[in-house]
Amino acid sequence: MMQQSKIPNNSHIGDELLSERMDDLLAPAETRRVDDHLALCDECAARYAGLQATRAVLRSLRVDAAPRDFRLDIGEYSREKVVAIRPISRPQRWLSVAALICGLFLIAFGVFGTTALSTSNLDEVLRAPAASSAGGTNGCSTCTTNSAPQATHVPSAGMTSTNKTPQATSTAKTAQTPVPALTTAPANNAPPDRNFVPIIFITLGLFAMIAGGAGLFYTRPR
Amino acid sequence: MPPSSDALTPPQPEREDDLRDVIARAQRGDVAAFNILVERFQRVAFGVALRVVGDQDLAADVTQEAILAAYKALGRFRGGSFRVWLLRIVTNQCLDALRVRKRRPTISLDQLVAPADEERAGIAHEAALIDDAWDPVALAEQNELRAYVQQALLTLPEDQRIAVVLSDVEGLSYEEIATVTQTQLGTVKSRIARGRARLRDTLNQRPELLPRAYRHTSRADPPADTEQGTPGIPGRT
Numbered sequence: 485m486m487q488q489s490k491i492p493n494n495s496h497i498g499d500e501l502l503s504e505r506m507d508d509l510l511a512p513a514e515t516r517r518v519d520d521h522l523a524l525c526d527e528c529a530a531r532y533a534g535l536q537a538t539r540a541v542l543r544s545l546r547v548d549a550a551p552r553d554f555r556l557d558i559g560e561y562s563r564e565k566v567v568a569i570r571p572i573s574r575p576q577r578w579l580s581v582a583a584l585i586c587g588l589f590l591i592a593f594g595v596f597g598t599t600a601l602s603t604s605n606l607d608e609v610l611r612a613p614a615a616s617s618a619g620g621t622n623g624c625s626t627c628t629t630n631s632a633p634q635a636t637h638v639p640s641a642g643m644t645s646t647n648k649t650p651q652a653t654s655t656a657k658t659a660q661t662p663v664p665a666l667t668t669a670p671a672n673n674a675p676p677d678r679n680f681v682p683i684i685f686i687t688l689g690l691f692a693m694i695a696g697g698a699g700l701f702y703t704r705p706r
Numbered sequence: 707m708p709p710s711s712d713a714l715t716p717p718q719p720e721r722e723d724d725l726r727d728v729i730a731r732a733q734r735g736d737v738a739a740f741n742i743l744v745e746r747f748q749r750v751a752f753g754v755a756l757r758v759v760g761d762q763d764l765a766a767d768v769t770q771e772a773i774l775a776a777y778k779a780l781g782r783f784r785g786g787s788f789r790v791w792l793l794r795i796v797t798n799q800c801l802d803a804l805r806v807r808k809r810r811p812t813i814s815l816d817q818l819v820a821p822a823d824e825e826r827a828g829i830a831h832e833a834a835l836i837d838d839a840w841d842p843v844a845l846a847e848q849n850e851l852r853a854y855v856q857q858a859l860l861t862l863p864e865d866q867r868i869a870v871v872l873s874d875v876e877g878l879s880y881e882e883i884a885t886v887t888q889t890q891l892g893t894v895k896s897r898i899a900r901g902r903a904r905l906r907d908t909l910n911q912r913p914e915l916l917p918r919a920y921r922h923t924s925r926a927d928p929p930a931d932t933e934q935g936t937p938g939i940p941g942r943t
């Protein structure tokens with residue numbers, strides 16, 4: 485099949501074609517056609533000559549030598565290279581993996597473990613006095629009477645046996661009645677300080693996983 | 707005798723067969739081996755940088771940064787032409803430098819008082835465009851022409867400028883330029899053609915700067931001293 489000529493009929497040759505002709509990038513047949521056209525067309529010949537002059541002048545812009553030496557200082561860069569290409573050693577990789585595993589455990593414990601603990605042991609301990617308080621006693625082993633002194637042992641926030649705050653005083657005044665808050669508290673209504681436990685575990689786990697992941701995937705500085 | 711279209715021999719591509727061992731040693735961290743590569747290619751790196759950014763001090767900085775970047779990235783060199791790989795880094799550094807300069811345009815005092823870059827940089831004073839290399843007038847004209855072309859180069863869009871510099875100043879092949887600029891071959895052809903055409907139009911505004919053999923006129927008005935016809939135009943002898 486005959487190749488279609490890039491030269492449009494009865495018109496001038498484009499600069500791209502002239503540029504390709506100048507660099508001998510055209511097929512022989514196309515080169516002949518361009519040359520035939522240039523032999524007859526003054527305008528295209530002038531543009532072609534202009535391109536040739538431009539290329540010749542550009543070649544004269546070639547620099548003979550660099551103005552200074554760009555070689556690197558061996559003493560300075562040898563050390564940097566040694567540090568740069570040193571791969572992460574094996575113990576560091578194991579540390580990263582260990583940190584990842586620890587992180588996973590911490591997060592798992594934060595999510596499931598603390599909930600399990602709070603519903604089993606902790607709340608059982610807290611429920612115990614409530615169960616025995618049905619008969620009028622508060623169930624506290626340190627209390628020997630059923631009267632007012634029990635108020636000092638109510639595990640309420642902001643009250644200790646030695647610190648008689650106004651809150652403690654008011655509790656003491658109403659100590660004749662059982663403490664309903666303890667007997668009916670569900671597991672998920674834990675005091676605020678206990679709600680922080682899973683968050684702390686999860687946060688620590690996330691930190692460990694980020695550190696482990698960074699150590700594992702950050703292999704070699706460039 | 708008028709010069710032909712190849713009056714200036716195109717730069718020969720540098721063979722790199724002997725560099726494999728040197729490159730391998732450099733990749734293992736041997737700075738001395740890397741310096742052999744620098745010694746071999748610093749001229750072309752600086753030459754490209756100078757023509758692309760148009761300022762000798764900036765070009766030297768760009769070259770140094772490019773060489774340092776090449777040293778740090780040598781582990782990623784996966785064979786092929788080291789010159790092409792280095793020029794890719796150099797052109798990227800040039801573009802970065804031009805971007806910075808565009809944001810913070812400055813004119814150094816050196817530029818205002820120092821002689822032209824051509825004279826300071828040890829630029830080639832090739833005699834190919836002039837008949838007598840020792841003719842001071844001709845030499846001065848040639849310097850003026852170079853300065854004019856350099857200014858014209860700086861008016862080109864960056865992609866065309868890089869393509870033209872790599873092709874016509876440093877003599878890289880179209881395939882090599884495509885690798886350096888990470889573009890298609892057709893794009894390279896187009897950029898070079900458009901860049902050359904724009905430079906030609908700029909040169910045509912100062913035809914007196916061109917060597918007489920390249921001042922083309924129509925056949926109806928032939929140049930007085932070129933009775934043999936226009937140089938390099940096929941079919942016109």
